[in-house]
Amino acid sequence: MLTVADLSDRRRVLVRQADEVSERVAQVRSAGIEQVLAAALGTDDPERLSEGTSALDLLARHLMGTART
Numbered sequence: 001m002l003t004v005a006d007l008s009d010r011r012r013v014l015v016r017q018a019d020e021v022s023e024r025v026a027q028v029r030s031a032g033i034e035q036v037l038a039a040a041l042g043t044d045d046p047e048r049l050s051e052g053t054s055a056l057d058l059l060a061r062h063l064m065g066t067a068r069t
Helices: 023-030 034-041 046-063
Strands: 002-005 013-016
Touching: 034 046
Parallel strands: none
Antiparallel strands: 002 013
16 A cells, blocks of 8 residues: 555545555465364364355455356
8 A cells, every 4th residue: 555645635645556566465365264264163174164265255256346146
């Protein structure tokens, strides 16, 4: 994220997405959710984890407005 003072209104800060992906953002994006999901579901059963991952993918698509009907 890049921030800059709004020159027309010095009380605001304008925020925009950076052109380049930082090392930390790349690291976060590449991290899996398996361990956290297993803890949340209380199981490491591959079938349950797959179902949970699919449900989260569907939710993400709906929230981002890209759900297929």
